[in-house]
Amino acid sequence: MKRFILAITGASGACYAKRLFDVLKDLSELHVVFSERGVELLKLELDLKTSYFSGENVTLYKNSKINTCIASGSFRTDGMIVVPASMGTIGRIASGVSTTMVERAADVILKEKRKLIIVPRESPFSTIHLKNLLALDEAGAHILPASPGFYSGQKTFEDLVDFVVARILDQLDIDQDLMPPYQG
Numbered sequence: 001m002k003r004f005i006l007a008i009t010g011a012s013g014a015c016y017a018k019r020l021f022d023v024l025k026d027l028s029e030l031h032v033v034f035s036e037r038g039v040e041l042l043k044l045e046l047d048l049k050t051s052y053f054s055g056e057n058v059t060l061y062k063n064s065k066i067n068t069c070i071a072s073g074s075f076r077t078d079g080m081i082v083v084p085a086s087m088g089t090i091g092r093i094a095s096g097v098s099t100t101m102v103e104r105a106a107d108v109i110l111k112e113k114r115k116l117i118i119v120p121r122e123s124p125f126s127t128i129h130l131k132n133l134l135a136l137d138e139a140g141a142h143i144l145p146a147s148p149g150f151y152s153g154q155k156t157f158e159d160l161v162d163f164v165v166a167r168i169l170d171q172l173d174i175d176q177d178l179m180p181p182y183q184g
């Protein structure tokens with residue numbers, strides 16, 4: 001079973017995190033950590049509490065407590081997804097400050113050259129946002145914007161969410177049937 005870290009931060013788009021969790025929770029071992037603002041957005045956008053993110057293979061972490069296994073490179077994982085990723089979190093990961101669990105876990109993933117998938121949601125981007133995203137890309141992260149396509153017959157809100165989640169699963173090398181490959 002693959003092992004992933006899922007970080008949920010304070011950008012709009014909690015629906016992407018929920019859908020990704022729903023798909024991954026029975027397929028993988030999941031280590032889930034929320035920023036404080038991520039918890040607020042989860043409540044605001046989906047009326048969900050962190051307790052939703054539970055399961056046999058799921059461990060939850062407090063963002064303020066960083067003396068945990070996912071703070072260490074010796075705890076091997078198959079990658080980390082930050083979804084949705086706020087520009088605040090992106091800036092702090094790009095600067096390497098590592099003061100919270102989300103930031104430290106991402107820092108470890110980068111230093112260990114593992115897979116870090118960042119799903120930013122902001123519009124428009126400032127020069128600072130773009131520079132931070134470029135810094136993360138240069139450090140090896142995968143920048144996967146929460147920007148669904150509309151060319152495969154998407155009709156519902158759920159279809160648009162699935163478009164983005166399918167791209168994340170593709171990046172994680174997990175077979176998915178949320179969205180079949182485009183056939184032309």
Ligand SMILES: Cc1cc2nc3c(=O)[nH]c(=O)nc-3n(C[C@H](O)[C@H](O)[C@H](O)COP(=O)(O)O)c2cc1C
Binds near residue numbers: 012035038085088122
């Ligand atoms: C209702 C609401 C929506 C927000 N949406 C976004 C967003 O889409 N993208 C973003 O980068 N920040 C957004 N923010 C701002 C972040 O939540 C804020 O910068 C926060 O400090 C980020 O903290 P975190 O990175 O620890 O989660 C939003 C804030 C609120 C209150």
